[in-house]
């Protein structure tokens with residue numbers, strides 16, 4: 547067996563199951579989960595209709611093998627969206643590829659990029675730099691590619707910006723890839739242009755790839771939409787997007803996590819190698835999903851409506867919770883990342899036992915590095931259920947903190 551598999555850590559939801567083992571939640575309350583970050587707003591009917599039309603059309607979308615690069619019409623839809631959203635003109639033939647959701651792409655891109663045989667001393671692996679806390683796929687992708695992950699703590703005093711300046715030169719020298727998550731999961735923070743400038747300079751100096759995970763880019767709470775990585779590069783005159791790939795997805799934007807559809811875009815030299823890898827990986831997007839994806843990327847009205855639902859929900863839930871814990875409206879995303887001023891695992895377990903509300907302990911989403919776990923003392927609450935259910939959860943949490951934690 548591949549020995550690298552033994553390096554993988556249990557997924558946060560597995561750790562949550564272990565934490566809750568043997569606990570019987572209070573039967574006086576119905577269960578509410580703010581644990582899993584799965585979109586719950588209804589998938590748009592027109593996307594479902596496009597799927598069905600593709601299956602039943604003539605020829606049926608099921609009748610042929612798809613090309614790994616996707617249909618030209620699909621890549622043109624990505625390019626048109628990038629133009630509309632960020633004012634960018636990318637070449638659909640060379641600078642973008644369809645992927646089956648951003649998760650798959652975060653993983654497979656890393657396998658394409660990492661060269662594990664670069665050690666200058668025995669046992670020394672290349673490094674993949676990750677924000678901390680982070681989406682666990684980054685770590686697994688790095689480990690299975692034969693790299694080690696290096697974690698950079700986010701700083702609550704600077705809107706959870708990762709402290710890139712804390713990374714030693716010797717670490718940058720071994721870095722082959724860096725993950726950016728903006729808007730961040732779980733912090734909701736959007737990375738400003740100044741941070742992008744810093745990372746581009748480091749990427750130029752140490753020749754590493756920046757993989758920018760932007761799957762929450764369309765759910766935001768300020769007037770200005772989140773800055774994208776390609777947009778940042780273009781503003782800084784980096785029109786070739788050297789060493790930069792962004793990954794985006796319909797899962798959150800269009801409430802279709804089950805469709806598994808997204809795309810990557812950026813440096814044409816990287817895209818070329820990634821296409822080669824994907825050809826053998828065998829992960830071409832189904833023509834049926836391609837047809838529905840074209841419809842989804844071409845429509846913005848449903849995205850505006852979806853954002854309005856989140857905005858209304860967060861505007862009601864956040865102030866309630868802020869009565870009892872240090873929590874604020876994030877820049878973007880669908881999580882609240884709250885400071886519970888104590889043991890986050892004990893908080894989650896007791897809340898579940900007494901009020902049947904599930905939240906994710908922050909320490910499960912981060913690693914101990916440089917002497918501390920930056921998720922400790924925090925919880926992540928995914929406000930994906932409808933507003934009434936999220937409000938009910940928030941009322942129970944307020945009651946819980948007042949009765950047991952103050």
Ligand SMILES: Cc1ncc(COP(=O)(O)O)c(C=O)c1O
Pocket residue numbers: 583646647648649650681727730731759761794795796797798803807808
């Ligand atoms: C930060 C982050 N990146 C990527 C993904 C993967 O999303 P998908 O594969 O549905 O595009 C998720 C899903 O929860 C996520 O939270």
